[in-house]
Amino acid sequence: MNRNIIYFDNAATSWPKPEATIRAVETCLRETGGSPGRSGHGMSIEASRVIFNARDALSRLFSIDDPLRIILTKNATEAINIVVFGFLQPGDHVITSSMEHNSVMRPLRAMEEKGIELTILPCSAEGELDPGAFVPAIQKNTKAIFLTHASNVTGTIMPVADIGRIAREHGLVFCVDAAQTAGAFPIDIRATDIDLLVFTGHKSLFGPQGTGGIYIRKGLEQVISPLMRGGTGSRSEYEQQPDFLPDKFESGTPNTAGYAGLTAGIDFILSRGLNAITAHEKHLTELFLQGIGDIAGITIYGIKDTARRIPVVSFNVRDMDPATVSLELDERFGIMSRPGLHCAPAAHKTIGTYPAGTVRFSFSYFNTEEQIITAIEALRKMGK
Amino acid sequence: MNVKSQYFVMLFKSVSYALKAEKILKQEELPHKLIPVPKHISSDCGICLRFEPAIQSKIVAALANKVEIEEIRELAN
Numbered sequence: 001m002n003r004n005i006i007y008f009d010n011a012a013t014s015w016p017k018p019e020a021t022i023r024a025v026e027t028c029l030r031e032t033g034g035s036p037g038r039s040g041h042g043m044s045i046e047a048s049r050v051i052f053n054a055r056d057a058l059s060r061l062f063s064i065d066d067p068l069r070i071i072l073t074k075n076a077t078e079a080i081n082i083v084v085f086g087f088l089q090p091g092d093h094v095i096t097s098s099m100e101h102n103s104v105m106r107p108l109r110a111m112e113e114k115g116i117e118l119t120i121l122p123c124s125a126e127g128e129l130d131p132g133a134f135v136p137a138i139q140k141n142t143k144a145i146f147l148t149h150a151s152n153v154t155g156t157i158m159p160v161a162d163i164g165r166i167a168r169e170h171g172l173v174f175c176v177d178a179a180q181t182a183g184a185f186p187i188d189i190r191a192t193d194i195d196l197l198v199f200t201g202h203k204s205l206f207g208p209q210g211t212g213g214i215y216i217r218k219g220l221e222q223v224i225s226p227l228m229r230g231g232t233g234s235r236s237e238y239e240q241q242p243d244f245l246p247d248k249f250e251s252g253t254p255n256t257a258g259y260a261g262l263t264a265g266i267d268f269i270l271s272r273g274l275n276a277i278t279a280h281e282k283h284l285t286e287l288f289l290q291g292i293g294d295i296a297g298i299t300i301y302g303i304k305d306t307a308r309r310i311p312v313v314s315f316n317v318r319d320m321d322p323a324t325v326s327l328e329l330d331e332r333f334g335i336m337s338r339p340g341l342h343c344a345p346a347a348h349k350t351i352g353t354y355p356a357g358t359v360r361f362s363f364s365y366f367n368t369e370e371q372i373i374t375a376i377e378a379l380r381k382m383g384k
Numbered sequence: 385m386n387v388k389s390q391y392f393v394m395l396f397k398s399v400s401y402a403l404k405a406e407k408i409l410k411q412e413e414l415p416h417k418l419i420p421v422p423k424h425i426s427s428d429c430g431i432c433l434r435f436e437p438a439i440q441s442k443i444v445a446a447l448a449n450k451v452e453i454e455e456i457r458e459l460a461n
């Protein structure tokens with residue numbers, strides 16, 4: 001590991017991972033070995049426990065009563081595809097925001113071609129969404145609201161509690177994309193009107209890539225058809241897919257070692273305390289925003305209030321191409337950032353940075369004040 | 385001769401259910417073991433939960449409204 005690397009691309013995937021994540025993956029591969037849910041011998045049961053423990057850890061983190069209401073997928077993208085293609089029917093109307101990631105936007109656009117109606121509510125130039133805009137957008141055939149919990153471009157946290165209430169009042173299904181917030185920001189399923197919570201394991205949950213899932217509120221599993229069908233280890237005498245959770249949506253041998261790592265990542269979060277993690281990241285974001293705020297050549301996007309944003313900051317340096325800035329940060333200063341559109345073209349149109357995009361820094365619990373200060377100095381040199 | 389079974393087994397819809405039951409019974413400190421489903425009971429390839437008949441009611445009570453049970457069968461010895 002190169003000690004001089006400053007990794008500020010945690011919104012794409014978090015690095016480094018906790019030691020416990022790495023050890024758990026290794027132990028699983030070395031010792032657990034068996035196929036989960038399939039064979040019934042000791043090693044298979046142990047592998048099944050690994051999978052169950054991941055559900056259990058996720059349900060503790062999100063305050064979900066029943067771990068079996070969580071289905072495991074390879075990432076948020078697969079999870080969103082299950083919901084969009086399994087739940088929506090031609091003739092349905094869906095409301096979403098202009099800050100969505102392509103993993104929401106593209107499936108919805110594809111369903112639009114198959115006959116759903118789509119309303120994309122515009123957000124402010126800071127990426128803020130007015131909950132009041134939802135009610136007038138609701139139609140007779142509105143079935144669901146899809147909303148990112150926080151933008152991966154501006155870091156703006158969306159008013160999910162308010163919009164959940166509106167969804168509940170109007171009998172709409174509320175699907176929240178928590179790819180950016182799960183593990184970084186509190187999510188309480190008991191306290192909010194979220195019907196479907198989609199998450200990915202490799203960002204703030206500190207798990208390996210190839211892990212993720214969906215929480216499905218009771219009853220909804222009956223009206224969502226699976227994207228894939230196949231072996232589940234259960235009901236083997238039948239040639240039809242099981243109709244119960246989680247098996248209905250979990251065909252094929254899963255990424256057991258990945259989920260061992262995900263459980264370790266979540267246990268790490270719970271042992272440090274989610275609030276401590278959020279506070280550290282908020283502190284780094286504040287330090288960074290203050291530090292670059294007075295550099296003349298730098299434009300910062302998104303809201304100023306760090307209580308309403310995750311540790312993601314988009315900016316541009318003078319009229320430089322973000323890709324050039326990012327390359328220079330890497331080559332001159334060892335700072336890893338992400339340039340461009342961040343898979344969310346509508347979000348860039350919203351904040352006025354389409355098509356060039358922005359440079360994005362995204363911090364994690366493992367980043368330090370010292371790294372932030374180094375980055376501020378680097379940008380000060382480049383901003384001149 | 386009517387020899388009493390030494391064990392009962394509890395069958396579930398799937399392995400995930402059995403593991404959820406296992407977690408609850410561990411917390412309740414009710415002795416049990418997950419074993420492969422014996423062929424004579426079901427042709428399914430899953431696992432079931434073995435326990436002593438004497439604690440059946442305690443186990444059923446601990447799982448009530450938490451884990452759906454498919455059936456309880458005697459384990460022939």
Ligand SMILES: Cc1ncc(COP(=O)(O)O)c(C=O)c1O
Binds near residue numbers: 078101104152201212
């Ligand atoms: C807001 C948002 N949604 C969805 C995703 C997709 O996550 P994944 O690539 O793990 O499927 C990402 C990140 O890439 C994201 O930032």
